[in-house]
Amino acid sequence: MINVNIDGKEVQIVEETTVLKAAELAGVWIPTMCHSDLIEPYGVCRLCSVEMIRGKRSRIVTACNYPLRNSGITILTNTPKIQGIRKIIMEFMLSRWPNVPVVKDMAKSLGVTASRFLSHEVDEAVDACILCGACVNICKDVVKANVLGFANRGIKREVILPYDEKNEKCIVCGACAYVCPTGHIKVKTLEHERGAKQDWYLGPKTAINIPTLQAVPRVPKIEEVSCIKMQTGGCGICSTVCEPGAINYELKDEEIEFEVGQILVTTGYKLFDVAKAPQFGYGRLDNVYTSLEFEHMLNSTGPTGGTVACKDGSEPRAVAILHCIGSRDENFHKYCSRVCCMYALKFAHLVKDRTKAEVYQFYIDMRAFGKGYEEFYKRLLDEGVNMIRGKVAEVTEGPRRNGEKPYLLVNCEDTLIGKFRNIAVDMVILCPAFEPQTDASEIKKILSINQSPDKFYLERHPKLDPVSTMTDGIFIAGASQGPKDIPDSVAQASAAAARILSLISVGEVAIDPIKAEIQPEYCSGCKICNNLCPYNAISFLDEKKISEINDMLCKGCGTCVAACPSSAITGKGFSDKQILTELEGLLTI
Amino acid sequence: MSDEKKTNGWDPKIAAFLCNWCTYTGADLAGVSRLKSSPCVRIIRVMCTGRVDPSFILQAFKKGADGVFIGGCHIGDCHYAEGNFKTLRRIEFLKSFLEKFGIDPKRLRLEWISASEGDKYAETTMSFEKQIRELGPLELMN
Numbered sequence: 001m002i003n004v005n006i007d008g009k010e011v012q013i014v015e016e017t018t019v020l021k022a023a024e025l026a027g028v029w030i031p032t033m034c035h036s037d038l039i040e041p042y043g044v045c046r047l048c049s050v051e052m053i054r055g056k057r058s059r060i061v062t063a064c065n066y067p068l069r070n071s072g073i074t075i076l077t078n079t080p081k082i083q084g085i086r087k088i089i090m091e092f093m094l095s096r097w098p099n100v101p102v103v104k105d106m107a108k109s110l111g112v113t114a115s116r117f118l119s120h121e122v123d124e125a126v127d128a129c130i131l132c133g134a135c136v137n138i139c140k141d142v143v144k145a146n147v148l149g150f151a152n153r154g155i156k157r158e159v160i161l162p163y164d165e166k167n168e169k170c171i172v173c174g175a176c177a178y179v180c181p182t183g184h185i186k187v188k189t190l191e192h193e194r195g196a197k198q199d200w201y202l203g204p205k206t207a208i209n210i211p212t213l214q215a216v217p218r219v220p221k222i223e224e225v226s227c228i229k230m231q232t233g234g235c236g237i238c239s240t241v242c243e244p245g246a247i248n249y250e251l252k253d254e255e256i257e258f259e260v261g262q263i264l265v266t267t268g269y270k271l272f273d274v275a276k277a278p279q280f281g282y283g284r285l286d287n288v289y290t291s292l293e294f295e296h297m298l299n300s301t302g303p304t305g306g307t308v309a310c311k312d313g314s315e316p317r318a319v320a321i322l323h324c325i326g327s328r329d330e331n332f333h334k335y336c337s338r339v340c341c342m343y344a345l346k347f348a349h350l351v352k353d354r355t356k357a358e359v360y361q362f363y364i365d366m367r368a369f370g371k372g373y374e375e376f377y378k379r380l381l382d383e384g385v386n387m388i389r390g391k392v393a394e395v396t397e398g399p400r401r402n403g404e405k406p407y408l409l410v411n412c413e414d415t416l417i418g419k420f421r422n423i424a425v426d427m428v429i430l431c432p433a434f435e436p437q438t439d440a441s442e443i444k445k446i447l448s449i450n451q452s453p454d455k456f457y458l459e460r461h462p463k464l465d466p467v468s469t470m471t472d473g474i475f476i477a478g479a480s481q482g483p484k485d486i487p488d489s490v491a492q493a494s495a496a497a498a499r500i501l502s503l504i505s506v507g508e509v510a511i512d513p514i515k516a517e518i519q520p521e522y523c524s525g526c527k528i529c530n531n532l533c534p535y536n537a538i539s540f541l542d543e544k545k546i547s548e549i550n551d552m553l554c555k556g557c558g559t560c561v562a563a564c565p566s567s568a569i570t571g572k573g574f575s576d577k578q579i580l581t582e583l584e585g586l587l588t589i
Numbered sequence: 590m591s592d593e594k595k596t597n598g599w600d601p602k603i604a605a606f607l608c609n610w611c612t613y614t615g616a617d618l619a620g621v622s623r624l625k626s627s628p629c630v631r632i633i634r635v636m637c638t639g640r641v642d643p644s645f646i647l648q649a650f651k652k653g654a655d656g657v658f659i660g661g662c663h664i665g666d667c668h669y670a671e672g673n674f675k676t677l678r679r680i681e682f683l684k685s686f687l688e689k690f691g692i693d694p695k696r697l698r699l700e701w702i703s704a705s706e707g708d709k710y711a712e713t714t715m716s717f718e719k720q721i722r723e724l725g726p727l728e729l730m731n
């Protein structure tokens with residue numbers, strides 16, 4: 001610990017403390033323009049100049065970056081000499097940036113009202129860049145993205161991105177805009193630019209958030225894409241403020257291997273990307289939502305607190321619900337997504353319940369297939385929901401006179417009355433098709449299961465074995481097998497679980513006797529069969545130089561039998577001899 | 590002679606190798622749906638069309654078949670993942686030199702018929718029978 005005297009006040013400080021920090025402890029104000037606690041002292045504005053006296057020597061130093069190392073130093077912060085320096089600096093700044101509030105305020109507090117100097121580079125802007133360097137330093141030291149930098153020298157000095165172009169290294173964290181004292185840096189958000197919109201999220205998403213208020217466990221999580229620490233290794237502010245030390249940046253997705261006897265595939269579905277059908281205006285027109293976004297809006301913990309509201313906050317006068325977006329459509333998916341009719345009816349009911357809006361349902365066919373569903377449909381008809389049988393052709397912005405509230409026009413053919421109709425609404429809800437997951441085909445290959453032509457997983461038999469697959473021990477349930485609602489998914493998953501348990505309780509597995517077999521004495525070790533097997537059941541024995549079939553993996557398709565050039569492989573039940581005899585018998589009749 | 594046979598109530602013999610999972614079941618469906626499929630087809634069930642050794646086809650022609658029909662699952666729909674790809678390759682290859690044996694490649698047909706396509710099975714076998722009737726009996730040079 002050392003002692004220092006600042007303007008007659010003695011303070012005890014740790015060695016290496018800067019004069020500025022020491023003055024803060026002593027309660028002495030030193031003006032600065034470029035200093036921020038978030039970044040290393042930069043010492044570029046020179047406004048914090050103070051007089052330092054050690055023994056008989058006196059020096060002018062910048063308080064922000066001058067570390068105190070010995071006792072016996074006296075600092076004077078308000079001598080006529082220092083006041084003169086400060087005034088000159090402020091006059092210089094005023095001459096160049098006459099309208100910037102932070103410069104004007106500082107000048108005023110130091111007793112400077114006008115500048116005696118004339119600048120060749122006057123910037124009249126209120127939010128002019130005063131070259132304090134805070135943005136450059138925060139980008140370099142804290143964010144560690146190192147995107148911003150100074151270019152040129154003297155009066156041409158300016159802050160730019162490399163080559164003055166949009167830079168991909170910039171992670172758009174906004175730290176530079178946050179520290180900028182004049183508001184010169186602005187972060188633009190291009191909300192509707194394609195891809196920028198989150199899957200189903202209507203509100204802003206911060207780097208640390210609790211996904212939903214119903215989340216289990218209800219703890220915050222870090223968004224990897226927007227966390228500065230994870231993107232650049234900088235920042236880390238949250239770990240310094242978290243007292244229990246709960247933040248762990250290393251905790252990431254990892255692969256863990258398990259050895260199991262049976263697998264239940266319940267990979268679910270994804271929603272059709274409605275932007276692929278641009279006629280419905282999603283992403284282009286305001287107040288066009290997908291069903292999941294609308295569901296989020298209905299949620300009492302959602303962005304609107306459960307209120308059905310247009311983007312401007314007003315209550316919609318009319319709401320259109322469009323069925324079959326991407327399903328039952330020759331251009332996208334031919335199948336019916338099954339659940340949309342019923343949730344669309346639920347939406348209509350909730351909109352009626354919460355607002356005074358008219359509700360229009362645009363449907364191809366109403367499929368109220370389940371227990372109590374038809375009754376619900378009847379009830380909605382009584383509630384006065386407008387049912388229009390017809391697929392919507394287009395959603396457009398409605399023409400309007402001056403000052404009229406914007407609205408949307410839903411264009412469709414009402415096939416029940418045989419007329420084209422244009423219906424004005426304030427909000428459009430699209431019911432997108434169920435789709436198999438994007439990586440469904442990869443999972444299919446890994447597990448050697450099959451997909452039906454619509455790319456949902458194929459069951460062994462549609463009626464008699466709807467939960468197992470052609471690969472023994474692998475079962476499917478839920479929307480990965482085909483579009484279905486929650487009751488159906490639960491039923492199928494329960495059935496699959498029961499099948500799995502029955503195999504576990506038996507303790508042994510009965511396998512089909514139809515297998516291929518290699519007679520080792522005939523196998524020439526040509527390896528032709530090795531790559532043919534879709535189940536990887538054939539392996540090559542290096543020491544014996546022959547191939548071998550794993551009985552447990554072989555499904556008995558016979559592809560290898562037909563390919564073996566030395567007829568070393570026989571298919572049990574389907575041997576060459578059996579088939580040829582059968583053939584002969586058939587053809588002699 | 591062949592003309593005489595055609596007029597004298599000659600019925601072609603068609604050997605069919607049908608995959609257990611798709612076309613064989615499809616043929617069953619055609620039956621229970623009371624659809625008229627070709628009576629000349631003599632079916633041999635195999636687990637997968639991948640089991641059909643090209644030599645079986647040549648044997649069938651040798652033993653007196655006038656046409657050979659192979660029915661499997663649709664491409665990408667094979668119960669054994671990719672057995673039908675191998676068949677497709679083998680059959681195309683075999684067709685390329687059937688003519689050298691004096692066999693019209695039209696006498697060999699490969700079709701993808703799923704278990705639910707009973708009507709397709711009925712139509713395809715009928716049209717194949719018609720085609721074989723037009724080609725007449727197969728006369729192989731010994």
